[in-house]
Amino acid sequence: MLTSEAFILRKSEYSEADYIVSAFTRDFGKIRGLAKNAKKSRKRFGGRLEPFVHLRIRFSQKPGGMKFIEDAEMIRVFSNMMEDIELFAWGNFVLENVDITLPEEEPNNNIFELLIHTLSSLSKDKHLPSKILNFQLSLLSYSGYKPNFDNCAGCGKPVDEGVFSIAKGGVLCSECRGDKPNGFLLSKNSLSSIGSNEMNAERAFDFIRMLYRFTEYHTGKEIKSSKFIEEMMR
Secondary structure (H helix, E strand, O other): OEEEEEEEEEEEEOOOOOEEEEEEEOOOEEEEEEEOOOOOOOOOOOOOOOOOEEEEEEEEEOOOOOEEEEEEEEEEEOHHHOOOHHHHHHHHHHHHHHHHHOOEOOOOHHHHHHHHHHHHHHOOOOOHHHHHHHHHHHHHHHOOOOOEOOEOOOOOOEOOOEEEEOOOOEEEOHHHHOOOOOOEEEOHHHHHOOOOOOOOHHHHHHHHHHHHHHHHHHHOOOOOOHHHHHHHHO
8 A cells, every 4th residue: 555645636537436536646746546436435535535635645556557546634725725716726727737747657746845835825815926927937847848048949049038939948039030920029127027026917927828838839738727717817
């Protein structure tokens, strides 16, 4: 039997009483397993297999790699994430970003700690856009997708300003950009203020949008919660 701290990233109904669960564990990375009778067992699960709950789970692994979630113990509940529609939307956005950037069964303690910190920070409900932006930047760095804001993604020269290319994974200088109309304009001032509380909400939303599209492009996976986020940004 294996034990680890965990967060539930996704779950789906498997039968009348069971769930298929995708969990991000501190010690084993992202795992997928069957939680048998999870809908009915108050003693083993008690409705704890929910988002925004810091858990300790026990699971077994059968021959062939199939995992069975045996029970879950609550460590902390970020309850206000469930009580505020805006926090709920941003929280889902955070969990989905973690889900699509993490490979299966590769532990990443930096991302686990980042998730705890981000949910704690969001629950304080101040400077939400800057907190989300800092989360995105840290997650991309810890997961190996870090965008390059310091050097031109074309020629490698240091840049003070330019256009961010999602496909190239970084900023393009004026020479490498050429006359291409597409891209996100970045100045020296905006580069230095990325993720700070001094950045206004509208500009932070622009960066959030840029980075979630960057994440989708480089992982090849859609962030479905971004649709609701876009509605909130209007």
